[in-house]
Amino acid sequence: MTTATAAPASDPLDLWSPRLRAMTVGIVALVSLLAFEALAVGTAMPTVARSLDGLGLYALAFGGPFASGVVAMVVSGIWCDARGPRPAMWHGVAWFVAGLAVAGAATTMGTLVAGRVVQGFGSGLLSVALYVIVGQAYPEGLRRRIFAAFAAAWVVPSLVGPAVAGLIVEHLGWRWVFLAVPAIAVPAVLLVQPGLRALAARVPTRPPTGALARIGWACGAGASAALLHHGGQQRGVLAAGLVGAALAGLLVSVPRLLPAGFLRAARGLPTVIGLRGLASAAFAGAEVVIPLMLSRERGFSPTGAGLVLTVGALSWSVGSWIQGRIPAPRSAASLPRAGLACIAVGTAGVTLALLPGVPVAPAVLAWSVAGLGMGLLYPSLSVLTLELSAPAEQGRNSSALQLGDSLAAATVLALTGAVLAAGSSPGPASYASTLAVAAGCGLLGLLLAGRVVPRTAA
Template sequence: MTPSTKTTSRPLVIASIMASMAMVAIEATIVSTVMPQIASELGGLHLYSWVFASFLLAQTAMTVVFGKLSDLYGRKPVMFAGIAIFLAGSVLAGFSWSMPAMICFRLIQGIGAGAIQPVALTIVGDLYPARERGKVQGYLASVWAISAVVGPMIGALIVQKLSWGWIFWMNVPIGLAAAAGFWLYLHEAPTVRRSSIDIVGAVLFTVGIAALMIALTDFGIGNTGSAALWTAVFAVTLVLFVLQERRAADPMVSLRLWGARIIATVNGAAMLGGMVLIGITTFLPMYVQVVLQRSSVTAGLTLTMVMLGWPIGATLTSRTFHRVGLWRMVLIGGALIPLGTAAFALLSSQSTPALAGVGSFVMGLGMGVMSLASLILIQEAVDVAQRGVATASNVFSRNLGSALGATFFGAVFNFGLTRGDGAMAFTDDQLRLLLQGSHGSAATDAGIRMALGGSLHLTFVTMLVVSLGVVALALLLPKEGLESHAIGAGKPAAK
């Protein structure tokens, strides 16, 4: 798609892109910081991880669909649709009356985010040649770093001074400003492009992942019969999905592309890395606030260190990969992830939040190194004509890992809280009173913190095991020249 550069104001369009992406970025950090208070008020602690998983599931499933719709109908209308859906979900989420309602409205937000992120990056690709795109991507990356710093502090202030609903409602003016910028300053040239959308594949994927997430949740709370049923649904859907992707003219997931060794290992590492990252994002604030008995601001700052380490790791990679080698950078980044995760497994009730902050920084550093090196690696390993789909596969893998990780670690968390008789170690009301400062007896409060600390420790140890899989996959990367690993019949991309 070729934009009309005569009338398009590139700086103002980029400002609109940064505003639209800021909604998604700030929402992630704010929600993860204040979710313990929201969960304690709404109840349904066993559904805690679904608040994150529903968003990520919808975002992951819809990313490819909206990307193709933008090819068919243009970037502007799809971006408008994404912003409108995201704002509708935000407004409704602020009025949530229960955890199931919150999960539903977060899913709507995720659908909108599934349009905003890929289409925003596509607009950048339309407006800027490759030699200028790196600087613009740096501006977009700064949005996530700034949001990581500002988000937790804004969330803490909103919870203390206003209703928690404002963490969602604050998106409305930002989204309207972004939409106005696109309307006024982005002018696309007319284009006609034919493409097929694998709707059946998208539906099967969504149903399959949802079934897997429900199975994990039921297993975590001891509903083994229901878990087995949903596992069977997942298995059947998986078979149908593979058959559909084999026969689809334009499949949602290219099985041929994923079958290449470089793509499979790099995307597998991205998926496991995404699982660990969402696990820390979901459960670290709860540990710091309840077990370490620190404020939500402190909890947010420990989590912020992930996003501070990420751009540093990416910057170091961009300056050294041509000397060190891409596969070595992937291995270095992969090794830093379990090193950082180990700090969380070492946390105890006597620990200082600084240990959690150091672990977050090291983990973010590793994610920054691995993500950029992986992206360059897969782009250079395929034909030029396949770079777009290869890049999308990497983003897709990380999002899929986040969706699965939120539910998987939520199941581990629920399993750790379940006593031998199948009951939870404490009630939602007890946790709510503890978070709100209305302490019960010293013995009761200590018991809640001990039970929660034990469950979270089990969750962190499981994250450490999963993060070791990132290293294992990185070791499987081929170390010889990339030319011999180009995928497809054409010539490999020029170095």
């Protein structure tokens, strides 16, 4: 494998060494803010829609930023490879903060949606730039640990974000869900700035041939993703038509944004990106079903069903912590195999909750196993992406990794929604079929995991 790092020869041994301390705090804080905002908006949006009389634009308030984020990921990848991550990071924060300000000050739902689109574009720029920063600033031996910190930065907001957002909405007003975040985002990016200046300066280069075409295909993928999100909110023939058109658009656009050989699981990077998408599809597909299944089939309250999801988030954090501290495996495929095995077994085990004579506890345990698998898998695939990328391709490949992840989750969520809405009321057969698809994605990934090792290293 090709190892690419711009770190100096005297590599630090810890994330909190003097050279990396401020950067580590800054980038983890930025990841945490992206996670909090993504989760908090879902809590605040019903109140926002009522306040601005904008229920008709409710779905677009989520689909719009997702679509702009897809475009921004591709733009950021091109930009980082040509100019380094610093400009993309600064612009990402600027767009993110500007979008939050517009949304927080909105007096109409249309204005709020516009702010959300701007915010989503900033999030996409920033998310890819942060990966490239890791590739350039952190030595290979610390990358699993910093990506574990990224995972923790997502898990903590998933535990407290909705509750904190609810308190903000109730006591301060929904606008502060948007307006409070910039107060932390700007200091966080200032912490990263000195570390970026310390990196070896990159001579600016022209964007590669085909960059404009890639951005065009990204616009097509973003529009298809937004249509997919909207179609998943509909019912009946309309839903089927919209979802079908969106999937066709994705099938045309996405292969042109991912590495050659992605569809046939070619060895190395194409399989790494494919496994990330399969894992994301498996976990998202099961996660969306669990609360509904437990409430309808087992009589759980919303709080009780939410606590089950919390178990998965916590075990995800534990898995990330474990993979960051165990010795590096002899084979690059070991952690992906372990993670995907846990995902396949865990999502399949959740179906135990559909058996009336079986306690719910085994299903909860199974979901914790799935979360553990995600924790083992995600950081290891992020590290592999950087290791398999030449310095001038870290942006493009980091973009492809996150693009595949996001679009796979969006696709399976839309299809799951269509399955659950197919009948008059979801029942055990609907839940079992969606969980079977999730387990199947995990199993397929497990069968392909050995292909993350390039042929020259196999």
